[in-house]
Amino acid sequence: MNSFATPPPVPADSGAARGPLHGVRVIDLSRVLAGPFATMMMADLGADVIKVESPVGDDTRRWGPPWVAGESAYFTCTNRNKRAIVLDFKRERAREVVRRLIADADVVIENFRVGTMEKWGLGYEDVLRSLNPGLVYCSITGYGRTGPAAPLPGYDPIIEAVAGFMSINGEENGRPLKVGVAVIDILTGCQAAFAIVSALVHRERSGEGQRVDLSLFETSLSALANQASAYLMGGVIHPRLGNAHPHIVPTDTYETRTGPVMVCVGNDHQFKRLCHLLGATELPTDARFVSNPERVAHRHELGAILRELFAPLDGRAFAASADAAGVPVAPVLELDEVFEHPQVAARDMVIEFDHPTVGRMRQVGFPYKLERTPAQLRYPPPLFGQHTDEVLAEIGVAPDELEPAAPTP
DSSP states (O other), X not given: OOOOBOOOOOXXXXXHHHOTTTTOEEEEOOOSSHHHHHHHHHHHTTOEEEEEEOTTOOGGGGOOSOEETTEXXXXXXXXXXXXXXXXXXXXXXXHHHHHHHHHTOSEEEEOOOTTHHHHTTOOIIIIIHHHOTTOEEEEEESSOSSSTTTTSOOOHHHHHHHTSTGGGOSOTTSOOOOOSSOHHHHHHHHXXXXXXXXXXXXXXXXXXXXXXXXXXXXXXXXXTHHHHHHHHHHOOOOOOOTTSOSSSSSEEEEEETTEEEEEEOOXXXXXXXXXXXXXXXXXXXXXXXXXXXXXXXXXXXXXHHHHHHHTTSOHHHHXXXXXXXXOOEEEOOOHHHHTTSHHHHHTTOEEEEEETTTEEEEEEOOSOOOSSSOOOXXXXXXXXXXXXXXXHHHTTOOGGGSOOOOOOO
């Protein structure tokens, strides 16, 4: 087993304990994945994130299995380092509490349908901007706040379908497939965190807050990258190629007697070294395969040859030999193997900490390594409403001042 990193106690006055976003208060009204992923990134780097849930709670609290001690693994993956409160937005007093929270906040992030915040008297232009001129207000929607699709809800699989991801993902001549995680939600969360921090930099220089308008649809378009460029510049729509690459050959998975390996040969020198390792030194001089454009044009012929060469090999041993030779080849690992990879422990990419009901909890660690102000684990993923009294006391509201919550559906 790996020895998992346990975040050590850090003195409260330490710069490392504070993180680069220390002092930034974020009111997180978002649910599910894109918004919570963005706010977790900010919380990991020191922001004070207050997660506001309705009496029903974030949907992901009910998504599973697995649940451990009643806690959803899905919910915990995006909500560490946050404080959680419960407010019933159907009650005016609760909405007034939200306005008081926002009045002293730096950032608000929400992912309701267009018009919902305005309906609740919490719209940016008509209420919040005058209440807090320095506020950075981030809206995440399915399609953006304008345009004919603006009223539609946003769900990752739907956006993957309508914005191109599924059309390029799947086996050659096979059906379109979505990605195995909600990749557009996650990418949108990353875009949101980057845009919010950029807006905070602008505020530091100008004193001005602003609205940040993101959508899953536009994030998907931007993430099409070379596929979009191939169409926009050359009118080319590449077919689905499974694990192969439309522009770089050979890039694909090949079956071996010990399981599949992924090959990603990026230039002619790597191709020559790959062929040497395979004992096929004649291939780099074959006119069909002498350079990448020729290999792209003859991908099926080369693929058939490589499949035959790889089939009898020990894929794990071959991948190790390829690493030593500078050729990009890797075995396809299952998740249990992934988290036993020595690089995981070396880079502290699993952290372990105490949770109030689960006990010892393990999570994926921090992917960003900041030398001076590293990410820190300050709070485990919160229980439902765990910090309501604490946060309300900070703004001078007693819990009994709130109206009883409306019945949950």
